[in-house]
Amino acid sequence: MTDNSSHMPELAVLSEFLSLTAQEESSGGLHDEAHRLYVGLHSQPRVAVAGEFSSGKSSLVNLLVGTDLVQTSVLASRLPTILYEYGTEQKIMVGWWSDTAEDKREFADLDSAAELKPDFIRVTLPADILRMVSLIDLPGTNDPLRAKERTLEMADNAHILLWCTNAVQAWRETERRTWSQLPGQLKENGILVITHVDLPSIRKSLDRLMKRMTDELSSHFHALIPFQSPKAAKARKDGTVSNKTAWEEAGGAQLLENIATLAATVRKESLASARALIEKEINPRLEALRAEAAASVPKPGEILEEWRSTVDGIVSRVEGDKSIGTDEFLSLCRAAVQDVSRMLEHPGLEGPAVAALKAEFRGAAHMFDQSRLADGDEGPEEAALILLQLGYELGSFAAQDG
Amino acid sequence: MNDQANQPRVGQAIGASLEATKQNLLDVTQRFVAADADEELRDRVEPIVDSLTSHFSKVAFVGQVKAGKSTLVNCLTHKADLLPSDINPWTTVVTQLNFGHPSGRHSGAIFRFFDDAQWDRLAKRGGRLGELTEGLLEDYKKEMLNEQVEAMRHRAQLRLSDQFETLLGKAHRFEKVNRSVIERYVCSGDAPQERIRNPQAGRFNDITRVAEIYFEQEPFGTPICVMDTPGINDPLLIREEITQQHLENAEYFVVVLSAHQPLTESDVRLVRILKALKRDQIVVFVNRIDEIHHLAEDFEELRGRVKANLNNELEGLDVPVLMGSAAWANYSITGDESDIDPEALEEFAKFRGVELPEGGLENADEPTRRAIARQVSGLTELEDTLSTMLLNGAKSSFLGSAASALVSLSRQSSEQTKIRLDYLSQESGPGRTVLTPETKEEAIKLVRDRLSMRAHAITQAGRNAWAKLLTNLEGDATKFAKAQQEGLAGVLATLKRGQDIHIDLDPLRDRLRDNYVKRFDEIQNRIWLDLRALSKELRELFDPEIEKRLRHINIETLGVLSLSPRTDPLYRTVTLDLSTGWLGSLFESSGTKAEKMVNTIQVQFADMCRELIESRREEFETAVERSANSYIIDVTRILEELAGKNVSSVDTSEAKREADAAEAQAQLELTETVVKELEGIAEELGLETELDD
The missing domain is CATH 1.20.120 (Four Helix Bundle (Hemerythrin (Met), subunit A))
Structure with a gap:
């Protein structure tokens, strides 16, 4: 994680405000908003990868970070949310929502980490894309074997959405419904990744599928990208593109470009929002909060x-x-x-x-x-x-x- | 091997075994009627024969959008390319393919349009719903509530100009039908601008409710209706509503899943509905296995998991799970290779132990390749499973009830003949003194009065039970609305900007359905027990001598038992189903309006519950009445016989009496043979034919 606080005065203000208002539980929107902006500025924008189970999410994430950590067969075991962040070496750790302290234990693979039934698994990797954004691989929805409530919890902290839909049964009601329940600002930064377009039954009428998707969804997503995982995987082994044409044809180049664009936008917007918030809401209160805090220090x-x-x-x-x-x-x-x-x-x-x-x-x-x-x-x-x-x-x- | 894949397999056509049993029953029945010339008996047999000859098995293909239902139906019916299968989910109409329809209609098609009320409900969201929500939604017309239906109406108008208003409630009939005709009604084609270029395709789609297409019985072994339904889990809610309402018209179900996502929550929900409705003749077909990478390694485990998860849901109901590929089946039938990945086919064929020619699939000639595709497509397994299901289903419905009624009637007939023989063989036999015309009339009156009194009581008890159930269900709906109301404040407090609220009505539907089905069972069981007890009570009205003669007569209960619950009204789309996308904004503006909206749950569901109950109550009453009438006819016939109705005057000569006796003896022998044969068939069908005592 890169620390930007040294050259960003906004962060210092937000940080102070957050600690001053930490005691006021559910103090309403302002603390939450400040927290969101703080996280947004302090670390890389977070990309939530979501979709129904077996929609090709895992293949996509494996491809983006250049590993085979997640099994991709139809029989793959059910994993919790996986958070990918930049690190100089690969580490697999576990975490719980209720836990503020970090769990230092490391695991050899995801399955053994999952055995502890953590709320999420944290993976650090030296992958290039993770210098730009962190990834949140959310559990697949519409899965009868999984409790519904918490699957999308972490989406609340994300800035960019990659929604995977299988071209074979693209954009069904259950998807639309789950998607519509995501936070508004996340939906505004959405990319729809249409997977499995390499299958014979899709290939021959892909243009008509894309036409329908464009008609219905282009106003809801920043981009609609038909994606061929197998081809992209061949073109980009271990995180470096070896076959540029194939990578482009598979949709990989377009996907990365769009993620980069959105990440830049998110940073810019976060900074602008932070400035606006500090000026309008935080600065006017800061003095009073400081005084209040000084007076209320517990002995x-x-x-x-x-x-x-x-x-x-x-x-x-x-x-x-x-x-x-x-x-x-x-x-x-x-x-x-x-x-x-x-x-x-x-x-x-x-x-x-x-x-x-x-x-x-x-x-x-x-x-x-x-x-x-x-x-x-x-x-x-x-x-x-x-x-x-x-x-x-x-x-x-x-x-x-x- | 040439063309083998194209041909229906001789002797194993779907439903052939059911048809054979049915035909056997009809043949025996014909001999039965020929042996016994009694007209009243014929009147009793006739409706049973009708129920056999007019029976029409109904199989519905259900599943999510794009699971491959239409392609699978095309393969099963050997009508390649009949139903349009498109990359975009456009099957918007329930399509009934009728093979060997009992009406004798074996070609052409009827396309039925929505009637005014239905269209109104769908497209204008008016009618009762409109009344309920008036004033609540006025400000939010822009809020996309009507987006779907508006689009539908807009398309209909675009294609049909204003003509469409006059088409509502009507039907279009065709003597001959082909793919392009079907496309006009069943397939909605692409976006509106393209439709104008080709105004025919999908022209009537938006207003078509049901497409009925007629064929000869071939390639099926029995008259059958194969229903293709619009997929569940469709962004277009209207399509889902149509499917839900048609689910209950079918007796047999092929649930088509996609191997990409074997068993989703939506699938589980569908299976739960089928189970709750006691539609247990279900087969699950996991389609699209051709599209799963390296499936072979995971094949058995995948099937095991689907089966285990299903069993879990169905609590012990063992549903066959087949795995296959409609694309491979389609290739085997049409030779069209465009949807096929030859490598996947070869890999899977090897895994299934299919012998491949040297050099692999690539070196095989076309017929061989197609035969191999057929072999691993799962189509044969599906056909066999359907055959078994059809026979099993018939046993517990029309075939079983016909066989058991015929056994009872043939036994009565033989009893009647025995009574007659008693008269004819002994000059002052016991028969002669049994009943005089007066005592006979008295006896009939006695039975009739008691029966009508008891039947009335049964009906009355039923009405009370239904009324109580209605109150109960309305209570459920009220409670649910209250709980939602109370939950709203909490939801509202945590609602984030841009997020939306959705009120999920499924829990209410499930609750109402389960409650209703449970009570339905209780009522049905009560009536059944009451009727059985009544049979016994009525026989006890007689002296042992006469009672013995009546032992084969029972009040029929199969009519009551064969009724099953119907809950389709519950699955109608109500205002709040469409709440995603606007309920949140309704709250932002006015909490009161939203509260009012939630309150309409109560009213909307109370309407449905009333409908749920009334139609079934009437059916039970009719069934009881019908059983009572048959009972009176049967008892009267035996009593008449005991009063000597079919015996010539006592004064006739010895010779005449002997001739009559010989004739009766011959008839008895014939009837006894028929009884034995019918009992044999009944036993084969697993029916209980032993007498009560």
């Missing part, structure tokens, strides 16, 4: 107090009801850790001691989140020890301060 003593009363609550709850289950106990512990973590995130709290404490709490939250505690009777015991440890740390932090 270490207060944090300790809060922690003690929460833990006391858990203790009396456990004593009052011996039948309390392990799961319930663990979720109480988790809530306690999260509460105090949130207080520690306050932008007014600074310094190495706070940072160390934050890391402790994050690590603990992580343990609870992923239920990485031991099985059976030792789980609750381990949890109690963690609470105890955190309490000591907080205590000595408060003592130092006061």
Whole structure:
């Protein structure tokens, strides 16, 4: 990931605003909007690759990043969302939505990563295209074996859409319906990739198919690109084009050009929107927010107090009801850790001691989140020890301060 | 091997086994009627024979757009290129191909147009729906709600000028039909400007509802209607609505899937509907295997998965899953190679163990190549499966019910003859004293009164059950509308700019359908049990001596049992189905309007539920009435016999009586043979023919 903050003052403003408004949950559009713009400026534009299952998404992604990481047979196993970012070497990692801390474990392949049932898999690769954009390979829709709700979750954070449709049954009602539910600004930057156009039944009347698609869809998509995966794969082995004519005929060149154009547009628009937002909405509020934040910095003593009363609550709850289950106990512990973590995130709290404490709490939250505690009777015991440890740390932090 | 692929396979034509059994039953029945000259009996047999001779199996091809339904139908019916199959999904009309139609019509076609009300509903979104939504949508006409239907109307006008208004509700008939005629009605051609260049193609498509095309029975072994339906999951909602409404007209279903996406949610939804409607004569054909790269390695596993997922959905109903390629089948029939990838064919043929000539497919002559394509296309398996399905389906419907009625009638006939023989063989036999004309009339009256009282009670109980069900269903719709109403606020709060809301009515439809089907079963079962109990009760009205003579007569229950639920009204498009694209903007402007809109769910679905119930209630009542009438006829016939109706005056000479007895004896023997044969057929069909006691 390239860090642009050094030469972009807008980023610094957005970043400050975001941390000042972090506490106000669901404070409405402004925080979300600022966050979206921050992500848009801070990292490469994100390209969401979406479509129904078996629509040729995986072949397309493999081709763009120049690997064969994803199996492409009709029998391919169901993978979660895969996020591709630039990195000097190939790494496969897993992540969960609820998790703020990064999971450092690495995996040999996607299937073994998927066994942990993560919300998404993160892949870094030294592929050229990933210097320009990052890719989000979304799970295929209209699949009876997959729960519907979360498939498109990550599309909300994307800027550019590649929608794959199989030419054999191009643009069906289920596709139209799913597509129409995507965020508006994502749809505005959409490319429709029509796959499987190399099949004999399509080849002979491709022009008529394209005519229908153009009539119906040219106003909804930035470009409609007929794409021949097998031919493109032959022309572009391991990420470099070896046969330029074939690459062009397969639709590859056109696809990359369009992605580049949209990426440039997105950057330009993000910057313009960020400036507008800063000028109109953020600057007028910034002073007041800073003052508010300075006034509301929690004292270490207060944090300790809060922690003690929460833990006391858990203790009396456990004593009052011996039948309390392990799961319930663990979720109480988790809530306690999260509460105090949130207080520690306050932008007014600074310094190495706070940072160390934050890391402790994050690590603990992580343990609870992923239920990485031991099985059976030792789980609750381990949890109690963690609470105890955190309490000591907080205590000595408060003592130092006061 | 030459031309073999072109020819219907002798002796294995689809439905031949069903036809053979049916013919056998008809032959025996003919001998039965010849043996027994009783006119009342003939009156009873006649409708049964009619049900056999007029029976027409209906097979529907269903599936998503562009799964290859039309091509597959063309192959199965040996009418290559009959139905247009286009890269763009243009089958917009339900096409019924009638082979050997019982009316005797074996050529030509009838194209039926939408009538005013249907067109109104489709194209103007008026009628009842219009009333309900009036004032709600006024401001949003621009919002694409009517985009589809407007386009349809616009095209119709473009092609037919204003003539189209006068065509509504009418039909066009042709004595002869060819591809270009069909294209005028069935295929919608390309974009409007091209149509003007060729005003004929697709000219009537937009207003055509059903195309009925007639052929000789060949190549099928039995009279059959093969229905091609517009695909589900079509951007044009109207087409989907038409398909849903026609699903229930068929008894047998070929669900065509695409191997690209074996079993999508839309397919699962379709299969669930079929299952809920008790249409369990289903075969799944996974088409387009020719387009899957290196399928051979994954073939068995792919089929296993489709089957496992289906079984999961159908909870134990075992549906055959075939894999094949309509493109290969089409090539084998027409020799047209343009849709074929020879490498894929060769690879798959090898995998299936087909013996290839030396040098591979490339070196084979054309007939051999076509024969190989046929062999791996899955068409033969489909034909065989359909044959089995047709026979199985007939067993549990018209064929079974005819056979069981005939067994019962032939047994009664033999009983009648036995009664007569008793009279004739003994001068003061027991028969003579059984009934006088007066006691006979009394007995008939007794049965008639009791029967009519009980039948009335059954009908009344049925009406109450239906009424209760209606209240129940209306309650479901109200609850759903309320829940949507309450959910709206939440949805609204998280709605992002440019995103849209869509109210999914499928859960409501599923709920109404499941509730309805469950109650339908209960009502049907109740009536069936009541009728069985009634048979017993009525026999007990008589002395044991007479009761014994009536033991072959039962109130027929197959008429009631063969009714199945119909839920097509539920699948009508209602306003909110079209909500994608505009409901969001409706909210932005006015929450109240949107709320009102959601409230119309209640009213729209209540209408449908009423329709759902009324038509079926009447059918049950008719079935009960018909069974009661037949019962009275049968009982009367035996009682008349017991009163000596068919015996010449007692004073006739010994010689005359002996001659009559000999004649009756001969008739009895003939009838007994018929009974045995009919029982044999019934047994073959797996029917229960043992007597109750």
